[in-house]
Amino acid sequence: MKTLAATDVVQHEREESIEAKRRNAIKGAFFSEYIDMFDIYLPVVVLSPVLAFFQPPHLSAGMETILASLVFITTLLGRPVGALIFGMIADRVGRRKASIYSVSGFGVITLLIALLPGYESIGITSYWLLVLLRFVDGxxxxxxxxxxxxxxxxxxxxHQRGFVGGFIIAGFPxxxxxxxxxxxLMFAVFPLNGIHSPYAQWGWRIPFVLGAVLAGLLALYYVHKVAESEIWKSETADKAGESAVQAEKLPLSDLLRGKSGRSLLQVLVMMTGFWLTQNIITIFLPTGLLFKTxxxxxxxxxLTLMIxxxxxxxxxxxxxxxxxxxGRRRFFAILGPVIATVGAGLLYVLAxxxxxxxxxxxITCVLAVIVTSPWGVIVTYINERFVTDVRATGFGVGFSLSVIIPSFYAFYMNALSAFMPLRLTPVALLCVGGLIGAIGALMGPETKDVDF
Incomplete structure (x- = not known):
């Protein structure tokens, strides 16, 4: 009886340990998404009003637009590169280490941006340093x-993966x-009135320092609180006896062939559609519709966007x-056509x-909920589409690489304007994106019962 009781205690302690590791990993992923998106929006919200601080005076409106867009585009271009690099690190040396390296990296880069001098100090070098740091940050x-x-x-x-995936991506809003x-708060405390005003000189730096501090705290959290994936460790141990040639093989080579290659292609198709619909809501709607139209x-x-x-x-x-x-597949298959019809209809009414x-x-709230709802399922689904050996690489590449084609939505709108009124072009793209997303989902299997 004593032996049985002791066994029960050990089993109970083991279950408590696993539960603590689970909670810490989930909280870490949520705050990773939160700090990631905090850093993404820093230049959009905080730096946009003072980009002239880094640029030559008396630029034409067209040149100002180009220089401003480069600050944001370079970050976007850096993300797929980082997803590939750190995906392979996560699959080779561990998810935890990849998280620590990446979080520490964007914390340091964000702090360096906060310390950048302006055009009056070092000339155009200031602007190019900003662009370079944003690319590395990406x-x-x-x-x-x-x-x-x-x-x-x-x-x-x-049975909790759906909730966990939705909770993690909720770090974005x-x-x-x-x-x-x-x-x-910064605009209220530090007046903005030209490049010599308090906000332009140093007020904008405070949010960047805050972003760097948050990243540093997250890195420490992963060092002290988050344990390596038990599934990844088990898979690594099982393959410890393989040949040196097999052990040196990069996850990318496995990702691009066989079942994983087909999974990646399917994920890229689906995500191309849902990135297109997402961009219409998160980028075009606030700048092109609410502001210009x-x-x-x-x-x-x-006020509209905060709500x-x-x-x-x-x-x-x-x-x-x-x-x-x-089911994830059924959810996507239903929501794709709903986005293409109800979502497109709401966008038409709004415009x-x-x-x-x-x-x-x-209407903006309802539209955003309908069009972006696939994202509450996407994190879980893409992870379930790949085996442990290539899961991080597959997730990173499938999630990030697919953003490139949809990012040129403004060019597609311009091309479509030759055949329809310009106000209808985002409606048309929303239809196309929803249908592509649904077709991509139907190309793959259901995953909610997949075992890791």
């Missing part, structure tokens, strides 16, 4: 979720709300739980009907 940011998310999903219980609150004031746009992203925090979690109940501000806010 590489580390691309690696941030590549280790953290597979680690959290691998620790999750099978939480970060958006946070960075806007920080920016509003509906002519809302800065306060009205901020929308607050709602999205909960809708992502709800989407993950619905996908867990009805073409004279509405009050409360109506605009309400």
């Amino acid at each position: 590489i580390f940011l691309g690696g941030g979720y590549t280790g953290a998310m597979p680690l959290a999903i691998e620790y999750s219980k099978k 939480a970060a958006y709300v946070s960075i806007n609150l920080v920016a509003m 509906l002519h809302l004031t800065g306060f009205q746009i901020t 929308t992203y607050f709602v999205l925090f909960f809708s992502y979690i709800a989407s993950g739980m619905i996908g867990q109940r009805i 073409n009907v004279d509405l009050t501000l409360p109506a605009i806010i309400a």
